[in-house]
Amino acid sequence: MNPNSGLLQGTLEFLILQSLKGGDSRHGFGVLRWIRDASDGALEIEEGALYPALHRLERKGWVASEWGLSEKNRRAKFYTLTRVGRTQVSRQEKDWSRYVDVVGRVLAVASEG
Amino acid sequence: MRRGPRLGAFFRARAAEAWADEAVDLEIRHHLEMRIDELIEEGMDEAAARAKAEAAFGEMDRYRAECVALQRREERKMRWTDRVDGVFRDVVLGIRGLRRSPMFALTLLLTLGIGVGANTAIFTVVDAVLIRPLPYPLADRLVDINPADENSGIQLTQLRKEAALAWRDEADFLEAVGFWADEVQVWSQGETATRLTTHLISPELMTMLGVPPLLGRSIVESDAAPGAQRIAILSEERWSSDFGRDPDVLGASIELDGVPHTIVGVMPRSFRFPITSTRDVITALGVDAMTDLAQVGVVGLLPEQADTAVIHEQARAFQAGLVDEGLVMAAFSDVRVAPLDDWRDNPRIQQALRVLMGGAMLILLVAGMNAANLLLVRGSARRSEISVRLALGGGRGRVVRQLAVEAAIVTIASAGLAVLVSVLTLESILAFAPREVTGWSATPVELTGRVGLFTVVLAGLVSALFGVAPLMGSVASAAPAGVGARTTDGRRTQKWRSGLVVGEVALSVVLLAGAGLFAKSFTSLIRTDLGFDAERVVTVRPGLLEMLYPDEESRRAYFQAAREALLGLPGVVGVALSTGAPPSSGVTFGDPAMAEGLPMPADQPDFFPYSVVDAAFADVYGLRFVAGRPFAADEDPEAMARIIDLETARWLFGEDAPIGRRYRMGEDGDWWTVVGVVEDLHLHGFNDAGQEIEWLAPMEPGEASSYLSLSVRTSGDPSALVLPIREALLEIDPNQPVDDIHVVYDGLVDALSRERFLMRLMGVFAALGLGLATLGTFGVVSYVVRRRYREIGVRLALGAGVEDIRGMVVQQGVRLAAGGIVLGMLLCVPLGRTLDGLLRDVSTADPIVLAATALTAFVAAVAATAGPARWATKVDPVEVLGAE
Numbered sequence A: 001m002n003p004n005s006g007l008l009q010g011t012l013e014f015l016i017l018q019s020l021k022g023g024d025s026r027h028g029f030g031v032l033r034w035i036r037d038a039s040d041g042a043l044e045i046e047e048g049a050l051y052p053a054l055h056r057l058e059r060k061g062w063v064a065s066e067w068g069l070s071e072k073n074r075r076a077k078f079y080t081l082t083r084v085g086r087t088q089v090s091r092q093e094k095d096w097s098r099y100v101d102v103v104g105r106v107l108a109v110a111s112e113g
Numbered sequence B: 001m002r003r004g005p006r007l008g009a010f011f012r013a014r015a016a017e018a019w020a021d022e023a024v025d026l027e028i029r030h031h032l033e034m035r036i037d038e039l040i041e042e043g044m045d046e047a048a049a050r051a052k053a054e055a056a057f058g059e060m061d062r063y064r065a066e067c068v069a070l071q072r073r074e075e076r077k078m079r080w081t082d083r084v085d086g087v088f089r090d091v092v093l094g095i096r097g098l099r100r101s102p103m104f105a106l107t108l109l110l111t112l113g114i115g116v117g118a119n120t121a122i123f124t125v126v127d128a129v130l131i132r133p134l135p136y137p138l139a140d141r142l143v144d145i146n147p148a149d150e151n152s153g154i155q156l157t158q159l160r161k162e163a164a165l166a167w168r169d170e171a172d173f174l175e176a177v178g179f180w181a182d183e184v185q186v187w188s189q190g191e192t193a194t195r196l197t198t199h200l201i202s203p204e205l206m207t208m209l210g211v212p213p214l215l216g217r218s219i220v221e222s223d224a225a226p227g228a229q230r231i232a233i234l235s236e237e238r239w240s241s242d243f244g245r246d247p248d249v250l251g252a253s254i255e256l257d258g259v260p261h262t263i264v265g266v267m268p269r270s271f272r273f274p275i276t277s278t279r280d281v282i283t284a285l286g287v288d289a290m291t292d293l294a295q296v297g298v299v300g301l302l303p304e305q306a307d308t309a310v311i312h313e314q315a316r317a318f319q320a321g322l323v324d325e326g327l328v329m330a331a332f333s334d335v336r337v338a339p340l341d342d343w344r345d346n347p348r349i350q351q352a353l354r355v356l357m358g359g360a361m362l363i364l365l366v367a368g369m370n371a372a373n374l375l376l377v378r379g380s381a382r383r384s385e386i387s388v389r390l391a392l393g394g395g396r397g398r399v400v401r402q403l404a405v406e407a408a409i410v411t412i413a414s415a416g417l418a419v420l421v422s423v424l425t426l427e428s429i430l431a432f433a434p435r436e437v438t439g440w441s442a443t444p445v446e447l448t449g450r451v452g453l454f455t456v457v458l459a460g461l462v463s464a465l466f467g468v469a470p471l472m473g474s475v476a477s478a479a480p481a482g483v484g485a486r487t488t489d490g491r492r493t494q495k496w497r498s499g500l501v502v503g504e505v506a507l508s509v510v511l512l513a514g515a516g517l518f519a520k521s522f523t524s525l526i527r528t529d530l531g532f533d534a535e536r537v538v539t540v541r542p543g544l545l546e547m548l549y550p551d552e553e554s555r556r557a558y559f560q561a562a563r564e565a566l567l568g569l570p571g572v573v574g575v576a577l578s579t580g581a582p583p584s585s586g587v588t589f590g591d592p593a594m595a596e597g598l599p600m601p602a603d604q605p606d607f608f609p610y611s612v613v614d615a616a617f618a619d620v621y622g623l624r625f626v627a628g629r630p631f632a633a634d635e636d637p638e639a640m641a642r643i644i645d646l647e648t649a650r651w652l653f654g655e656d657a658p659i660g661r662r663y664r665m666g667e668d669g670d671w672w673t674v675v676g677v678v679e680d681l682h683l684h685g686f687n688d689a690g691q692e693i694e695w696l697a698p699m700e701p702g703e704a705s706s707y708l709s710l711s712v713r714t715s716g717d718p719s720a721l722v723l724p725i726r727e728a729l730l731e732i733d734p735n736q737p738v739d740d741i742h743v744v745y746d747g748l749v750d751a752l753s754r755e756r757f758l759m760r761l762m763g764v765f766a767a768l769g770l771g772l773a774t775l776g777t778f779g780v781v782s783y784v785v786r787r788r789y790r791e792i793g794v795r796l797a798l799g800a801g802v803e804d805i806r807g808m809v810v811q812q813g814v815r816l817a818a819g820g821i822v823l824g825m826l827l828c829v830p831l832g833r834t835l836d837g838l839l840r841d842v843s844t845a846d847p848i849v850l851a852a853t854a855l856t857a858f859v860a861a862v863a864a865t866a867g868p869a870r871w872a873t874k875v876d877p878v879e880v881l882g883a884e
Helices: A005-009 A011-020 A028-038 A047-060 A083-112 B006-041 B046-057 B060-072 B080-100 B102-131 B161-170 B203-209 B236-243 B287-291 B308-324 B347-391 B396-432 B435-439 B449-477 B490-526 B552-567 B646-653 B719-732 B744-750 B753-787 B789-797 B802-835 B847-873 B877-883
Strands: A063-069 A075-081 B142-148 B176-189 B192-201 B231-235 B253-256 B259-267 B281-284 B295-301 B334-339 B537-540 B572-581 B593-595 B608-613 B625-628 B641-645 B662-665 B672-678 B695-698 B708-714 B741-743
Touching: A011 A028, A011 A047, A011 A063, A011 A075, A011 A083, A028 A047, A028 A075, A028 B006, A047 A063, A047 A075, A047 B006, A047 B046, A047 B060, A075 A083, A075 B006, B006 B046, B006 B060, B046 B060, B060 B080, B080 B102, B080 B396, B102 B347, B102 B396, B102 B449, B102 B753, B142 B308, B161 B176, B161 B295, B161 B308, B176 B203, B192 B203, B203 B295, B231 B236, B236 B259, B253 B281, B308 B334, B347 B449, B347 B490, B347 B753, B347 B802, B396 B449, B396 B753, B490 B753, B490 B802, B490 B847, B537 B719, B537 B744, B552 B572, B552 B708, B552 B719, B593 B646, B641 B646, B646 B672, B708 B719, B719 B741, B741 B744, B753 B789, B753 B802, B753 B847, B789 B802, B789 B877, B802 B847
Parallel strands: B192 B281, B231 B259, B608 B695, B641 B672
Antiparallel strands: A063 A075, B142 B295, B142 B334, B176 B192, B176 B253, B176 B295, B231 B281, B253 B259, B537 B708, B537 B741, B572 B608, B572 B708, B593 B662, B625 B672, B641 B695, B662 B672
8 A cells, every 4th residue: 555645645634623722613614714724725625525534533533523503603523623532633633743843854864865 | 231122222222313313304404494595585587596506415315315224323333133124225316316317328328238138148159059068968078979080081971771780789888879860751640741850869978968847758779679669759840830739739649741640749948959950849769660760860979087089099999890790881880979069160160159248258358348438427526425424434444335236236226127128139139140149059148147147247247347446446545635626636537537438439439340351251252143033033942752753754754744734823934953052052962073184183172062953954044155055955974975064164274265075074984075065154143262163964854863953044033933943843733842932132142141140249249339438439529518608608798609619529429430430440341350251252341341440430539519619609698708
C-alpha cells in the first residue's frame, strides 16, 4: 500500500475535526463552508463525500450529532466534537506537525545536497 | 450489546433502518437547499443553481448509500449477513448506476448481447454437429462395419445381405451386430399419398443404441420373426406434426407401400439414427423386410475394453473369409471398423464451421472492444469516484467487490440478452442452413445447458476482460484523493479509445472482406455458363411406384399420357424424357474411357456424368451445337450414337475434329460414335468440379424405366407452371405422388445451399462488425468534439468557416478509419488462407473485393462523423467561451 495513503485518507476527517475544534456545533453544509473559507477555496471537495466521512466519525465516536433547526429554520443534523474526538484532534495535530517537520527537513537536506 | 427477544430485535432493527434512510435523505436535502440558496444569492436562477448544486455534490446515490450503511451498521465487525447485505447493496447500486445512464447501458448490453449471442448460436451448431457425444449410452463401443477397397480407398456403407447375416451370426469377436436400411416408401392416408424415407432398424441394433422410447415400446425380437405383424415407430417430429402428440396414436394403423403397419411407439427427438435420418418413421428390419433388400448397413458392438487394432485385424480376416465364400465382391475384401461419428472427420463441414466460429469470434472481439470503449468514456468519472471511495476509507477490497458485482450484473444481463439473440439467430440458421451443416448432427440443434454455460462463461470473460480490467487498473494506481485532485488523464484514455476503434475497424474490415469474397465466389458460381438453358425448364421425376406400375407396359402408358397432358398445358413449349435431369442428373461409374486410335487419357475422372435422352431433349434444354446434330426421333440404338461436349471432345480426341470419331469405355466396351458436339455442358449444376467429362446417349423408343424424368420447357416464368404440372400429373393418377418437381435453375442454386449459407452468414457478421465499428468511431469522434468545444469556439470566433470545422471533425474519423483499414488489410492476408477451398474463381487477395471493402469501411467512418461534425459547427463561441 502507498505509505502516504494513510495520511491522505484521513485528510477529510482531519479537516472536519478541525472545523469542530472550536466547540461549535455545525451541520454538514456548515462544515463545508468552514473548510472552504479556512482554505480560501483552495481545497476542492466533492461535497457529497463529506457525509460518509461525518457518519464514519460518528460511528467511531469522535463526533456526536443531534437534530435541530438551522439558521434558516430548516431541520438539520448538527455535529459536535466528543471528548474522545478532542484527544484525537490533538494527537492528529501532533502527527501532522511531525510529518510537516520531517518533510521539511528532508526537503532541506535535498536542496542542500 | 444487549439483545432483546429475537423478533423484537428484528422489528427494532427494521424501524431503525427506515429511520436511517430518512435521516440521510433529510440531511442531504438540507445540504442541497443551503447550497442552492447560496448560489441564488450569487445571482443564479433557481434551475441553474439546483443543477450546479447537484453537480457539486457528486454521486448522490452512492454517498447516500454509504451513509445509510454506516448508520445501519451497529457492530464494527461485519457478520456474514452484513456481507450478503453489502453485496445486495452493491447490486442495487450497480443496477441504479446503469439505469441512470440508459443509453450507455443499452448500448453496452446490446453490444455484448449481440457479440455473445452470435457466438452462442454458432457454438450450438458446432457443439451439436462436431462435439457433443452421440446420444447412445454405448456410443463409444458402437462401430460401423464398412466394406472398403484397399486400392481405390472407396468405402461402401452397406454390405450384401448374405454377408451381413454372416457378420451377425459368425463374427464372435463382436459382442453384437445389428442392421439398418433406408427405404423410400409411400405413406397413404386416405386420398393422399406421400413419399417418405423410412428407416428400418433391426431389434439387435435398437437394443445396442439403447435409447428408450418416448411413448409405447421400441422394436423387439418378436417383430423380426417371419410373419410377424408389421409395426411402425414414429419420430417425435412426425408424432407432433401428423398426430398432434396424441397418446392414443398407439395401436393405430398406417399404410406404407400399401401394407398396414401398427404404430407401437414414438421415439424422442434426441434419437437420430442413422445420422441422415428424416425423422419420420422407423420400421422393424426383420426376416420379412430383409427378403426385399439386397444390402443393409451393419453396426457392431465392441466388447468392453476392446483393443480396436486387434478387432480391426479380426474384422479384416473375417471379411477375407467372406470373399472366399463368395459372399463379398473381391474388390471389397478390406473392411473399415469406424466409430459411428466418423462423419465428423468430414473436412468440408469442419472447415465451414471453423470459418463461422472464427467469424463469430471476430464479432465478439469487436463487441468487446466497443464495450471497453464505452466503459473508458465513463472511466475518468469512475476513476475519480474510486479515488473518493478510497479516500473515504472504503477499503480496496470493498471497491473491488463493487466492481466485481457491477461486472456480474453486466454479465448476467448481457448473457440473458445473448440467449435471446442466439435463439433468434439459431432460428434463422436452421431455416437457411443446408442439411450438411445442421442436419448432420446426432442430436437436435437446440440450446442446451452446456451451451448456456458457454454463454455465461463467455459473457463473464468478455465483461471481465474489457469491462473491469481497465477499472481494476485504476484501483491499483489511483491515489486516494478525495481532496483537491481531479484525476484527469484524458489524453491517455483518448489514445486507448482511438486504438480500440482502429482495432474495431480493422476486424470489421476482415469480416467485410470475408463476406465480399464469399459473395463474389457465389456470384461467379451461379453465373457459370452451364451450356444449357436452366431458366425456362421444370423437371419432374415421378419415380413410378412398383405396386402401381409393375411392368414396362403400364409405365410406358403413364409417360405417354404425361407427355401429352403436359404438352397440352398453356405455356408449355416442349417436353423431354431422360434418365436423370438437372438438378439431379445421373452418373455412371465405369472403366476408363479411350478414343479409337489414341492412347488412353491418363486423367480419368472418378465417374462419368451421363444421361440417356430422347430427341426432344436438345430443344427443351436449348443445347448449343458447335458441330454435328441432335438425336433423331428414330435413332438406331445399334448405331451407338453419342453427343459429347467440347471439353470431352478435347479430352478424348485432342484437336482432331470429333464428329464421326469413336470411343469406348474399357478394353472390351462397345465403340460409340460421336454424332454431335455441344458447348461445354454442366448438367450437374454449378458446383461440378471434376465432372467435366460428360456425354448424352439416345433413348431407345419406348424406354420406360420407373425413374425417368420429364423436362418441361416453358415459354414464360417456369415457377408459375409447377402447380399446373403437378395437377396435370395427379389427374393421370392420383395415387402416384408427384413431389420431386423443380424449376431447374432454382434447384441448381439450392444445391449450392452450403455456399449460399456461408455467404449469407458472413454477410450478417460483416454487417454487425461494421455497425459496431461505426458506433465506436461515432463515440470517439463525438467525445473529441465535446472535449474540444472550447477550441472550436475559439476557432469560430477567429473566423474559421463552418466547412473548416466540419473538415476537422471528419478528418478525425477518417484518420481512425484509415488506420483500421490498413491494419485490416494486413490481417486479411493470413486470415484469408483459412478460406482456401471454400472459394471458387476468387483469390483471397481479390483486388475488387478488397477495394470495395476499404471503400465501405471508409464511407461508414465518414458517415459516423456526420453527427459530431454537425454539432461542432453549431458551437456558439460566445456561450462556450463565456462558460469558462
